[in-house]
Amino acid sequence: MSTPVLDVRGLAFAYPDGHQALFGVDMHVHPGERVALLGPNGAGKTTLVLHLNGILSASAGQGAGSVAVSGLPVTRRNLLEIRRRVGIVFQDPDDQLFMGSVRADVAFGPANLGLTGAALEKRVTDALEQVGMAEYADRPPHHLSFGQRRRVAVATVLAMEPEILVLDEPSSNLDPASRRELADILRGLDVTLLMVTHDLPYALELCPRSVVLSGGRVVADGTTYDVLTDDALMRAHRLELPWGFDPRGIADGRSGAVDSLPG
Numbered sequence: 001m002s003t004p005v006l007d008v009r010g011l012a013f014a015y016p017d018g019h020q021a022l023f024g025v026d027m028h029v030h031p032g033e034r035v036a037l038l039g040p041n042g043a044g045k046t047t048l049v050l051h052l053n054g055i056l057s058a059s060a061g062q063g064a065g066s067v068a069v070s071g072l073p074v075t076r077r078n079l080l081e082i083r084r085r086v087g088i089v090f091q092d093p094d095d096q097l098f099m100g101s102v103r104a105d106v107a108f109g110p111a112n113l114g115l116t117g118a119a120l121e122k123r124v125t126d127a128l129e130q131v132g133m134a135e136y137a138d139r140p141p142h143h144l145s146f147g148q149r150r151r152v153a154v155a156t157v158l159a160m161e162p163e164i165l166v167l168d169e170p171s172s173n174l175d176p177a178s179r180r181e182l183a184d185i186l187r188g189l190d191v192t193l194l195m196v197t198h199d200l201p202y203a204l205e206l207c208p209r210s211v212v213l214s215g216g217r218v219v220a221d222g223t224t225y226d227v228l229t230d231d232a233l234m235r236a237h238r239l240e241l242p243w244g245f246d247p248r249g250i251a252d253g254r255s256g257a258v259d260s261l262p263g
Protein backbone atom coordinates (compact mmCIF):
# COMPACT_ATOMS: atom_id res chain seq x y z
CA MET A 1 0.00 0.00 0.00
CA SER A 2 1.16 3.58 -0.70
CA THR A 3 2.80 5.71 2.01
CA PRO A 4 0.02 7.64 3.74
CA VAL A 5 -0.01 11.36 3.03
CA LEU A 6 -0.99 11.74 6.64
CA ASP A 7 0.16 9.29 9.27
CA VAL A 8 -0.97 10.18 12.79
CA ARG A 9 0.04 7.67 15.45
CA GLY A 10 -0.85 7.60 19.11
CA LEU A 11 -1.17 11.38 19.22
CA ALA A 12 -1.83 12.71 22.72
CA PHE A 13 -1.73 16.35 23.69
CA ALA A 14 -2.46 18.52 26.73
CA TYR A 15 -2.58 22.31 26.62
CA PRO A 16 -0.23 24.19 28.98
CA ASP A 17 -3.12 24.67 31.46
CA GLY A 18 -3.23 20.87 31.78
CA HIS A 19 -6.40 20.34 29.72
CA GLN A 20 -5.93 17.12 27.78
CA ALA A 21 -7.46 17.50 24.31
CA LEU A 22 -6.18 14.38 22.50
CA PHE A 23 -5.81 10.84 23.87
CA GLY A 24 -3.86 8.59 21.50
CA VAL A 25 -5.32 9.47 18.11
CA ASP A 26 -4.51 7.24 15.11
CA MET A 27 -5.46 8.44 11.64
CA HIS A 28 -4.08 7.57 8.23
CA VAL A 29 -5.03 9.34 5.02
CA HIS A 30 -3.84 7.93 1.69
CA PRO A 31 -3.12 9.84 -1.54
CA GLY A 32 -6.26 11.00 -3.29
CA GLU A 33 -8.60 10.31 -0.36
CA ARG A 34 -11.23 12.82 0.73
CA VAL A 35 -11.86 12.51 4.42
CA ALA A 36 -14.25 14.43 6.66
CA LEU A 37 -13.21 14.97 10.27
CA LEU A 38 -16.43 15.11 12.30
CA GLY A 39 -17.19 15.50 15.98
CA PRO A 40 -19.02 17.66 18.49
CA ASN A 41 -17.75 20.98 19.83
CA GLY A 42 -14.65 20.47 21.93
CA ALA A 43 -13.87 17.04 20.42
CA GLY A 44 -10.28 18.01 19.59
CA LYS A 45 -10.60 18.50 15.82
CA THR A 46 -8.82 21.87 15.71
CA THR A 47 -6.18 20.62 18.12
CA LEU A 48 -5.51 17.69 15.79
CA VAL A 49 -5.37 19.93 12.69
CA LEU A 50 -2.89 22.27 14.39
CA HIS A 51 -0.56 19.28 14.83
CA LEU A 52 -0.60 18.52 11.10
CA ASN A 53 1.66 21.43 10.20
CA GLY A 54 3.44 21.79 13.51
CA ILE A 55 1.60 24.80 14.96
CA LEU A 56 1.11 22.52 17.96
CA SER A 57 3.50 19.71 18.71
CA ALA A 58 3.16 16.61 20.83
CA SER A 59 6.90 16.65 21.40
CA ALA A 60 6.72 20.07 23.07
CA GLY A 61 5.15 19.84 26.51
CA GLN A 62 2.87 17.08 27.72
CA GLY A 63 2.35 15.09 24.52
CA ALA A 64 3.01 11.74 22.93
CA GLY A 65 2.85 10.12 19.53
CA SER A 66 3.83 11.29 16.07
CA VAL A 67 2.62 12.87 12.85
CA ALA A 68 4.26 12.31 9.47
CA VAL A 69 3.37 13.81 6.09
CA SER A 70 4.28 11.57 3.15
CA GLY A 71 6.84 9.92 5.41
CA LEU A 72 8.39 13.17 6.70
CA PRO A 73 7.98 13.57 10.47
CA VAL A 74 6.43 16.82 11.65
CA THR A 75 9.30 18.19 13.70
CA ARG A 76 10.71 21.63 14.24
CA ARG A 77 13.55 21.02 11.82
CA ASN A 78 11.18 19.92 9.01
CA LEU A 79 8.68 22.73 9.50
CA LEU A 80 9.33 24.62 6.26
CA GLU A 81 8.87 21.55 4.11
CA ILE A 82 5.90 20.35 6.19
CA ARG A 83 4.14 23.70 5.74
CA ARG A 84 4.61 23.43 2.00
CA ARG A 85 3.11 19.93 2.03
CA VAL A 86 0.16 20.64 4.33
CA GLY A 87 -2.06 23.50 3.24
CA ILE A 88 -4.55 24.57 5.89
CA VAL A 89 -7.46 26.85 5.02
CA PHE A 90 -8.68 28.33 8.28
CA GLN A 91 -12.28 29.17 8.99
CA ASP A 92 -11.82 32.94 8.78
CA PRO A 93 -10.35 33.93 5.39
CA ASP A 94 -9.19 37.22 6.89
CA ASP A 95 -6.61 35.23 8.88
CA GLN A 96 -5.00 34.37 5.54
CA LEU A 97 -5.46 37.50 3.40
CA PHE A 98 -3.35 40.51 4.33
CA MET A 99 -1.90 41.93 1.10
CA GLY A 100 -3.22 44.79 -1.06
CA SER A 101 -4.48 42.60 -3.90
CA VAL A 102 -5.75 39.09 -4.47
CA ARG A 103 -2.79 38.43 -6.79
CA ALA A 104 -0.27 39.52 -4.12
CA ASP A 105 -1.94 37.34 -1.49
CA VAL A 106 -1.85 34.25 -3.72
CA ALA A 107 1.76 34.99 -4.79
CA PHE A 108 2.99 35.45 -1.22
CA GLY A 109 3.58 31.75 -0.39
CA PRO A 110 5.15 30.62 -3.68
CA ALA A 111 7.32 33.77 -3.79
CA ASN A 112 8.62 32.79 -0.34
CA LEU A 113 9.52 29.41 -1.82
CA GLY A 114 11.70 31.24 -4.33
CA LEU A 115 9.40 31.34 -7.37
CA THR A 116 9.75 34.46 -9.54
CA GLY A 117 8.72 35.81 -12.93
CA ALA A 118 6.63 33.71 -15.30
CA ALA A 119 6.70 30.63 -13.05
CA LEU A 120 5.25 32.64 -10.16
CA GLU A 121 2.68 34.26 -12.40
CA LYS A 122 1.56 30.89 -13.73
CA ARG A 123 1.27 29.46 -10.21
CA VAL A 124 -0.94 32.38 -9.18
CA THR A 125 -3.13 32.26 -12.28
CA ASP A 126 -3.59 28.48 -12.04
CA ALA A 127 -4.59 28.68 -8.37
CA LEU A 128 -7.06 31.51 -9.00
CA GLU A 129 -8.54 29.68 -11.98
CA GLN A 130 -9.04 26.56 -9.87
CA VAL A 131 -11.31 28.54 -7.54
CA GLY A 132 -12.95 30.62 -10.28
CA MET A 133 -11.42 33.91 -9.07
CA ALA A 134 -8.94 34.78 -11.87
CA GLU A 135 -10.90 37.87 -12.89
CA TYR A 136 -10.56 39.28 -9.35
CA ALA A 137 -6.74 39.14 -9.31
CA ASP A 138 -6.26 42.90 -9.08
CA ARG A 139 -8.98 43.59 -6.53
CA PRO A 140 -8.15 44.28 -2.88
CA PRO A 141 -9.33 41.23 -0.86
CA HIS A 142 -11.31 43.47 1.51
CA HIS A 143 -13.50 44.55 -1.43
CA LEU A 144 -14.66 40.97 -1.96
CA SER A 145 -17.60 39.16 -0.40
CA PHE A 146 -16.99 36.65 2.39
CA GLY A 147 -17.58 33.72 0.00
CA GLN A 148 -15.16 35.17 -2.54
CA ARG A 149 -12.55 35.74 0.19
CA ARG A 150 -12.88 32.12 1.25
CA ARG A 151 -12.23 31.02 -2.33
CA VAL A 152 -9.14 33.27 -2.48
CA ALA A 153 -7.97 31.77 0.83
CA VAL A 154 -8.25 28.31 -0.80
CA ALA A 155 -6.22 29.66 -3.76
CA THR A 156 -3.44 30.96 -1.46
CA VAL A 157 -3.02 27.39 -0.23
CA LEU A 158 -3.40 25.70 -3.64
CA ALA A 159 -0.65 27.99 -4.98
CA MET A 160 1.76 26.14 -2.68
CA GLU A 161 0.81 22.87 -4.46
CA PRO A 162 0.27 21.08 -1.15
CA GLU A 163 0.12 17.30 -0.82
CA ILE A 164 -2.91 17.60 1.42
CA LEU A 165 -5.49 20.35 1.61
CA VAL A 166 -7.00 20.76 5.06
CA LEU A 167 -10.17 22.82 5.30
CA ASP A 168 -11.59 24.02 8.60
CA GLU A 169 -15.37 24.45 8.27
CA PRO A 170 -15.31 25.37 4.57
CA SER A 171 -19.10 25.84 4.30
CA SER A 172 -19.56 28.04 7.39
CA ASN A 173 -21.11 31.47 6.79
CA LEU A 174 -21.72 30.79 3.10
CA ASP A 175 -25.11 31.37 1.51
CA PRO A 176 -26.61 28.28 -0.19
CA ALA A 177 -25.39 29.25 -3.68
CA SER A 178 -21.82 30.00 -2.48
CA ARG A 179 -21.86 26.76 -0.47
CA ARG A 180 -22.79 24.78 -3.60
CA GLU A 181 -20.24 26.65 -5.77
CA LEU A 182 -17.47 25.89 -3.28
CA ALA A 183 -18.53 22.22 -3.25
CA ASP A 184 -18.25 22.16 -7.05
CA ILE A 185 -14.76 23.70 -6.82
CA LEU A 186 -13.59 21.27 -4.13
CA ARG A 187 -14.98 18.29 -6.06
CA GLY A 188 -12.97 19.36 -9.10
CA LEU A 189 -9.61 19.60 -7.29
CA ASP A 190 -7.09 16.83 -7.80
CA VAL A 191 -5.79 16.84 -4.23
CA THR A 192 -5.96 14.78 -1.05
CA LEU A 193 -8.51 16.44 1.21
CA LEU A 194 -9.19 16.54 4.94
CA MET A 195 -12.24 18.59 5.82
CA VAL A 196 -13.25 19.51 9.37
CA THR A 197 -16.96 20.16 9.38
CA HIS A 198 -20.20 20.24 11.33
CA ASP A 199 -22.06 20.35 7.99
CA LEU A 200 -22.88 16.67 7.67
CA PRO A 201 -24.61 16.89 4.26
CA TYR A 202 -21.44 18.62 2.97
CA ALA A 203 -19.35 15.76 4.35
CA LEU A 204 -21.61 13.22 2.63
CA GLU A 205 -21.48 15.12 -0.62
CA LEU A 206 -17.71 15.60 -0.75
CA CYS A 207 -16.01 12.95 1.38
CA PRO A 208 -16.52 9.22 0.91
CA ARG A 209 -14.82 8.60 4.28
CA SER A 210 -15.37 10.14 7.69
CA VAL A 211 -13.39 9.98 10.92
CA VAL A 212 -15.32 10.89 14.06
CA LEU A 213 -13.41 12.44 16.94
CA SER A 214 -15.10 12.74 20.32
CA GLY A 215 -13.56 13.51 23.69
CA GLY A 216 -10.11 13.52 22.09
CA ARG A 217 -10.47 9.96 20.73
CA VAL A 218 -11.33 8.48 17.34
CA VAL A 219 -14.71 6.81 17.91
CA ALA A 220 -15.51 5.90 14.28
CA ASP A 221 -13.72 5.64 10.95
CA GLY A 222 -15.66 4.42 7.95
CA THR A 223 -17.72 5.45 5.00
CA THR A 224 -19.52 8.74 5.54
CA TYR A 225 -22.78 7.00 4.67
CA ASP A 226 -22.23 4.33 7.35
CA VAL A 227 -21.33 6.98 9.94
CA LEU A 228 -24.32 9.20 9.20
CA THR A 229 -26.77 6.28 9.22
CA ASP A 230 -25.46 4.80 12.51
CA ASP A 231 -28.14 6.30 14.75
CA ALA A 232 -26.57 5.07 18.02
CA LEU A 233 -23.14 6.49 17.11
CA MET A 234 -24.67 9.78 16.02
CA ARG A 235 -26.66 10.13 19.25
CA ALA A 236 -23.74 9.13 21.47
CA HIS A 237 -21.51 11.82 19.99
CA ARG A 238 -23.98 14.68 19.56
CA LEU A 239 -23.98 14.50 15.77
CA GLU A 240 -27.29 15.64 14.30
CA LEU A 241 -28.46 15.75 10.72
CA PRO A 242 -30.37 18.84 9.64
CA TRP A 243 -34.12 18.43 9.94
CA GLY A 244 -35.54 16.60 6.94
CA PHE A 245 -32.14 15.45 5.61
CA ASP A 246 -32.01 11.70 5.06
CA PRO A 247 -28.72 10.19 3.80
CA ARG A 248 -30.61 7.00 2.91
CA GLY A 249 -32.74 8.98 0.47
CA ILE A 250 -29.58 10.41 -1.14
CA ALA A 251 -28.07 6.93 -1.48
CA ASP A 252 -31.28 5.73 -3.16
CA GLY A 253 -30.75 8.43 -5.76
CA ARG A 254 -33.58 10.56 -4.38
CA SER A 255 -33.24 13.98 -2.83
CA GLY A 256 -33.19 13.12 0.84
CA ALA A 257 -33.79 16.72 1.85
CA VAL A 258 -36.99 17.02 -0.12
CA ASP A 259 -38.41 13.51 -0.21
CA SER A 260 -38.19 12.92 3.51
CA LEU A 261 -40.15 16.06 4.41
CA PRO A 262 -43.43 15.06 6.00
CA GLY A 263 -46.69 15.63 4.14
Ligand SMILES: Nc1ncnc2c1ncn2[C@@H]1O[C@H](COP(=O)(O)OP(=O)(O)OP(=O)(O)O)[C@@H](O)[C@H]1O
Nearest residue numbers: 015017019021039040041042043044045046047048
Ligand atom coordinates in the same frame (compact mmCIF):
# COMPACT_ATOMS: atom_id res chain seq x y z
N1 LIG B 1 -5.54 27.06 24.19
C1 LIG B 1 -6.22 26.17 24.91
N2 LIG B 1 -5.95 25.98 26.21
C2 LIG B 1 -6.61 25.05 26.93
N3 LIG B 1 -7.58 24.24 26.45
C3 LIG B 1 -7.89 24.40 25.14
C4 LIG B 1 -7.24 25.35 24.29
N4 LIG B 1 -7.77 25.28 23.05
C5 LIG B 1 -8.71 24.31 23.11
N5 LIG B 1 -8.79 23.77 24.36
C6 LIG B 1 -9.67 22.70 24.80
O1 LIG B 1 -9.33 21.51 24.10
C7 LIG B 1 -10.51 20.78 23.76
C8 LIG B 1 -10.55 20.55 22.27
O2 LIG B 1 -10.72 21.81 21.62
P1 LIG B 1 -10.74 21.93 20.03
O3 LIG B 1 -10.81 23.39 19.72
O4 LIG B 1 -9.63 21.14 19.46
O5 LIG B 1 -12.14 21.22 19.69
P2 LIG B 1 -12.94 21.19 18.33
O6 LIG B 1 -13.33 19.77 18.09
O7 LIG B 1 -12.16 21.86 17.25
O8 LIG B 1 -14.23 22.04 18.69
P3 LIG B 1 -15.20 22.98 17.80
O9 LIG B 1 -16.06 22.05 16.98
O10 LIG B 1 -15.98 23.70 18.83
O11 LIG B 1 -14.34 23.89 16.97
C9 LIG B 1 -11.70 21.58 24.28
O12 LIG B 1 -12.11 21.04 25.51
C10 LIG B 1 -11.12 22.98 24.47
O13 LIG B 1 -11.76 23.66 25.52
